[in-house]
Amino acid sequence: MGTYKIQSRGVFMKLAYWMYAGPAHIGTLRVASSFKNVHAIMHAPLGDDYFNVMRSMLERERDFTPVTASIVDRHVLARGSQEKVVENITRKDKEERPDLIVLTPTCTSSILQEDLQNFVDRASMGADCDVILADVNHYRVNELQAADRTLEQVVRHYLEKAKRQGCLDLRKTEKPSANILGIFTLGFHNQHDCRELRRLLKELGVETHQVIPEGGSVSQLQFLPNAWFNIVPYREVGLMAAEYLEKEFGMPYVSTTPMGVVDTAHCIREIQSIINSQAGHEIVNYQSYIDQQTRFVSQAAWFSRSIDCQNLTGKRAVVFGDATHAASMTKILSREMGIQVVCAGTYCKHDAGWFREQVASFCDQVLITDDHTEVGDLIAKVEPAAIFGTQMERHIGKRLDIPCGVISAPVHIQNFPLGYRPFLGYEGTNQIADLVYNSFTLGMEDHLLEIFGGHDTKEVITKSLSTDTDLRWSAEGQAELSRIPGFVRSKIKRNTEKFARQNNLNEITVEVMYAAKEAFTQ
Amino acid sequence: MKPLTHTEPLHFECETGNYHTFCPISCVAWLYQKIEDSFFLVVGTKTCGYFLQNALGVMIFAEPRYAMAELEEGDISAQLNDYQELRRLCSQIKKDRNPSVIVWIGTCTTEIIKMDLEGMAPRLEMELGIPIVVARANGLDYAFTQGEDTVLAAMAHRCPDSGRAKQQSRTHIDENDSLSSRGLRSLLSFPVPSTTEQTAHPPLVLFGSLPATVAAQLGLELKRQGIQVSGWLPAQRYAELPSLGEGVHVCGVNPFLSRTATTLMRRRKCKLIGAPFPIGPDGTRAWIEKICAVFGIQPKGLQEREEQVWKGLEGYLRLVRGKSVFFMGDNLLEVSLARFLVRCGMVVYEIGIPYMDKRYQAAELALLQSTCQEMGVPFPRIVEKPDNYHQVQRIRELHPDLAITGMAHANPLEARGISTKWSVEFTFAQIHGFTNARDILELVTRPLRRNHSLQELGWVQLVQSPV
Numbered sequence: 001m002g003t004y005k006i007q008s009r010g011v012f013m014k015l016a017y018w019m020y021a022g023p024a025h026i027g028t029l030r031v032a033s034s035f036k037n038v039h040a041i042m043h044a045p046l047g048d049d050y051f052n053v054m055r056s057m058l059e060r061e062r063d064f065t066p067v068t069a070s071i072v073d074r075h076v077l078a079r080g081s082q083e084k085v086v087e088n089i090t091r092k093d094k095e096e097r098p099d100l101i102v103l104t105p106t107c108t109s110s111i112l113q114e115d116l117q118n119f120v121d122r123a124s125m126g127a128d129c130d131v132i133l134a135d136v137n138h139y140r141v142n143e144l145q146a147a148d149r150t151l152e153q154v155v156r157h158y159l160e161k162a163k164r165q166g167c168l169d170l171r172k173t174e175k176p177s178a179n180i181l182g183i184f185t186l187g188f189h190n191q192h193d194c195r196e197l198r199r200l201l202k203e204l205g206v207e208t209h210q211v212i213p214e215g216g217s218v219s220q221l222q223f224l225p226n227a228w229f230n231i232v233p234y235r236e237v238g239l240m241a242a243e244y245l246e247k248e249f250g251m252p253y254v255s256t257t258p259m260g261v262v263d264t265a266h267c268i269r270e271i272q273s274i275i276n277s278q279a280g281h282e283i284v285n286y287q288s289y290i291d292q293q294t295r296f297v298s299q300a301a302w303f304s305r306s307i308d309c310q311n312l313t314g315k316r317a318v319v320f321g322d323a324t325h326a327a328s329m330t331k332i333l334s335r336e337m338g339i340q341v342v343c344a345g346t347y348c349k350h351d352a353g354w355f356r357e358q359v360a361s362f363c364d365q366v367l368i369t370d371d372h373t374e375v376g377d378l379i380a381k382v383e384p385a386a387i388f389g390t391q392m393e394r395h396i397g398k399r400l401d402i403p404c405g406v407i408s409a410p411v412h413i414q415n416f417p418l419g420y421r422p423f424l425g426y427e428g429t430n431q432i433a434d435l436v437y438n439s440f441t442l443g444m445e446d447h448l449l450e451i452f453g454g455h456d457t458k459e460v461i462t463k464s465l466s467t468d469t470d471l472r473w474s475a476e477g478q479a480e481l482s483r484i485p486g487f488v489r490s491k492i493k494r495n496t497e498k499f500a501r502q503n504n505l506n507e508i509t510v511e512v513m514y515a516a517k518e519a520f521t522q
Numbered sequence: 523m524k525p526l527t528h529t530e531p532l533h534f535e536c537e538t539g540n541y542h543t544f545c546p547i548s549c550v551a552w553l554y555q556k557i558e559d560s561f562f563l564v565v566g567t568k569t570c571g572y573f574l575q576n577a578l579g580v581m582i583f584a585e586p587r588y589a590m591a592e593l594e595e596g597d598i599s600a601q602l603n604d605y606q607e608l609r610r611l612c613s614q615i616k617k618d619r620n621p622s623v624i625v626w627i628g629t630c631t632t633e634i635i636k637m638d639l640e641g642m643a644p645r646l647e648m649e650l651g652i653p654i655v656v657a658r659a660n661g662l663d664y665a666f667t668q669g670e671d672t673v674l675a676a677m678a679h680r681c682p683d684s685g686r687a688k689q690q691s692r693t694h695i696d697e698n699d700s701l702s703s704r705g706l707r708s709l710l711s712f713p714v715p716s717t718t719e720q721t722a723h724p725p726l727v728l729f730g731s732l733p734a735t736v737a738a739q740l741g742l743e744l745k746r747q748g749i750q751v752s753g754w755l756p757a758q759r760y761a762e763l764p765s766l767g768e769g770v771h772v773c774g775v776n777p778f779l780s781r782t783a784t785t786l787m788r789r790r791k792c793k794l795i796g797a798p799f800p801i802g803p804d805g806t807r808a809w810i811e812k813i814c815a816v817f818g819i820q821p822k823g824l825q826e827r828e829e830q831v832w833k834g835l836e837g838y839l840r841l842v843r844g845k846s847v848f849f850m851g852d853n854l855l856e857v858s859l860a861r862f863l864v865r866c867g868m869v870v871y872e873i874g875i876p877y878m879d880k881r882y883q884a885a886e887l888a889l890l891q892s893t894c895q896e897m898g899v900p901f902p903r904i905v906e907k908p909d910n911y912h913q914v915q916r917i918r919e920l921h922p923d924l925a926i927t928g929m930a931h932a933n934p935l936e937a938r939g940i941s942t943k944w945s946v947e948f949t950f951a952q953i954h955g956f957t958n959a960r961d962i963l964e965l966v967t968r969p970l971r972r973n974h975s976l977q978e979l980g981w982v983q984l985v986q987s988p989v
């Protein structure tokens with residue numbers, strides 16, 4: 001290992017079982033492999049190409065994932081990986097004739113002091129394709145930040161290249177047009193959202209100029225500025241590229257996520273004002289379109305007035321997910337359905353400020369964390385009637401017997417439905433209404449069954465995710481507890497235990513339960 | 523058919539090593555379940571954690587007995603101390619889970635920054651009073667199932683010495699004897715033949731992690747031959763690790779355990795029985811026969827037992843006979859599976875394999891060779907450290923009836939009309955012994971049966987331009 005020194009020897013460890021956002025290289029690979037004819041080469045040990053399995057399994061991809069590894073092994077450790085990396089790049093260039101190769105560093109590269117940029121420079125001399133080094137550091141950014149950064153890097157690379165070659169054409173398309181930035185592989189319902197957005201734009205008379213990175217071609221990137229404006233549907237990925245395009249080419253962008261009836265209308269009005277200001281005078285007015293869609297096409301506005309939704313009034317929910325989906329969902333539940341969001345949270349710690357601002361007036365409490373046990377404990381404590389979260393929250397819900405609708409990545413294969421399931425636009429509002437309604441009614445049916453003695457044989461005493469309490473329940477106490485209807489049982493259990501603890505009782509008998517009840521009703 | 527002689531060797535090739543496989547840390551997935559009182563701590567980065575989280579799927583949510591000690595870029599000025607950090611985490615684990623052993627899995631990062639896990643473990647072990655085993659199961663050195671090999675090799679050092687153990691096992695056997703004779707016998711320092719014929723051979727320890735039922739089945743097969751298994755590495759609990767030492771015979775049940783085998787021979791002075799692996803009825807019979815031969819026992823009824831199993835498989839065999847198969851290679855079970863499939867009447871075009879220990883696998887390779895000769899099929903090409911890109915080219919050329927491959931390639935190959943079986947399933951399914959031969963064929967024929975039932979529909983090629 002002679003050629004390597006360690007950059008930083010102070011290592012901090014934390015005990016982790018589960019993470020919401022993956023390592024940086026995953027973000028880079030997701031962006032790179034979404035483009036057509038772009039190949040990513042990871043600088044990584046054997047086994048780190050698990051990305052290919054995920055893409056092939058979750059997205060059920062028919063094509064080989066254009067990601068290979070330039071493998072770091074003992075041999076490479078001893079001699080440096082320059083030769084191998086350069087060789088792998090030139091080989092891939094010949095085999096696949098890609099437009100671009102993205103050399104992708106991993107956690108392993110981050111601690112090896114190798115000049116990967118130098119390898120890229122060398123390799124690009126012999127290769128026909130473009131070669132770039134993804135500018136991401138494992139220890140500084142997570143999957144989502146890396147994806148955002150990589151998309152910007154690729155866009156910048158091709159615009160600067162066109163500028164250098166003097167072939168940059170900044171003329172706008174004749175009719176209003178937009179690019180959609182940030183649709184990519186393994187994104188939560190991205191494909192469906194993209195289709196819905198295109199449809200929306202079409203109905204607004206706006207031509208979809210380019211969608212990147214999914215299905216996009218890097219050779220077309222130099223024409224991005226021909227569109228009138230950009231749309232960034234998700235906070236997490238695309239903003240950096242949009243900001244770059246605004247700064248360099250004066251392209252305005254819309255970053256309001258068109259999720260839910262109200263925000264979809266917001267988004268459309270923003271599009272309207274951008275188009276009119278680009279045109280210099282009013283050429284579009286979408287008010288009647290919004291009105292028509294809201295009242296008659298989308299079922300969500302009507303749903304919110306219907307008796308069904310009335311029954312949801314004041315029901316308590318917890319929302320957790322990435323910043324985009326958690327914020328939008330919180331607003332929909334609170335503003336459009338009259339549901340009480342007791343806690344809204346996100347694992348996008350790097351975007352905490354924005355998130356707080358978005359949800360501040362729509363929930364009782366904000367939670368910013370990437371520690372799933374914190375989320376689990378909070379849910380166990382507040383006992384909502386439903387959860388809207390990621391796969392992790394779904395499992396927390398299972399253990400606590402609380403229904404959960406999945407609204408955000410990280411996701412499993414069932415979150416890649418074959419049927420049409422957008423979350424954005426007017427069809428998205430219908431899907432979300434179904435999701436919310438089904439989550440709550442399932443929960444209610446369950447409780448009704450329990451009240452009428454439907455299936456009351458299961459163990460009822462474990463509603464806490466944290467470690468077991470020091471308290472003992474007597475047999476009569478337990479029997480009494482099980483007679484209490486399901487939906488209030490855990491609350492009564494908790495109050496009783498709290499009472500017992502306050503009074504230094506370590507066994508809970510029927511008497512203690514009644515005493516607790518009196519104490520709490522006073 | 524070109525006649526082949528025994529002297530004609532199998533042909534080995536080595537490619538670039540650009541292939542897809544699981545990182546060896548994945549062994550925690552099955553080992554924490556096998557060793558019930560263990561806790562696995564993977565000392566690595568988010569990359570390792572992400573892999574485990576996704577590869578293990580739903581197991582994650584069941585409060586598994588494993589965790590990541592996630593290395594983050596520390597604040598250099600804070601000068602955090604690795605030892606203190608590990609101590610903090612392990613104390614927490616001890617408090618929350620109270621395991622009988624903590625296994626530290628070293629990763630690429632701990633290798634590169636040269637974190638001295640082996641040095642720290644004994645100190646911490648003393649301090650916490652809980653055994654800490656260190657296994658370097660990283661992606662720099664190993665592939666997939668070799669992770670288990672590194673863990674078992676490390677555990678081999680922790681097995682009690684057979685001198686002590688002989689006494690233990692004797693007390694166990696003699697439980698029904700009178701007190702006086704037990705007292706007398708425990709004074710003797712040599713093995714005492716008991717009333718049953720089962721101790722008429724030196725102690726036999728099997729190594730390789732198998733589900734409890736499969737281990738029991740194999741034990742039973744040996745018992746029929748009058749052979750007593752005196753222990754397994756690993757056992758169901760850490761506290762039950764088998765005794766090792768001079769005079770103890772050991773035999774592997776899986777082809778990827780070469781480090782463990784070496785450790786058992788060199789460090790624990792055990793005698794290794796080099797046999798084919800008990801995968802498929804042919805492998806199982808050869809495995810038992812070899813053990814019998816070493817112990818000078820004449821096997822009884824083995825041939826009939828094997829034939830009976832084959833008869834029971836006839837329904838499956840009809841589906842596979844004459845079909846061709848291509849192993850891309852990722853879990854080191856490939857040679858044994860290929861040998862079994864040749865015996866089933868298939869033609870194997872290529873055996874890709876991450877790493878080939880010709881000494882540890884010698885008996886298995888010899889059986890492959892003789893099986894090919896008996897079945898009158900050409901030797902497969904054995905490709906070590908394969909190159910997936912080149913393999914896909916060869917698959918397109920050869921168009922095998924079945925490709926056994928990782929999940930990264932399975933869907934794309936299916937879309938191009940090539941039937942595939944996901945190789946990882948062989949690692950998790952029960953495939954050892956006479957009883958489980960059916961399960962192997964169940965897996966192998968699944969794509970063939972599925973495609974048979976879809977045959978009429980006319981959509982095989984599902985990509986637009988099959989370049």
Ligand code: SF4
Binds near residue numbers: 547573628661
């Ligand atoms: S290859 Fe190395 S870095 Fe990657 S998951 Fe395995 S141990 Fe971790």
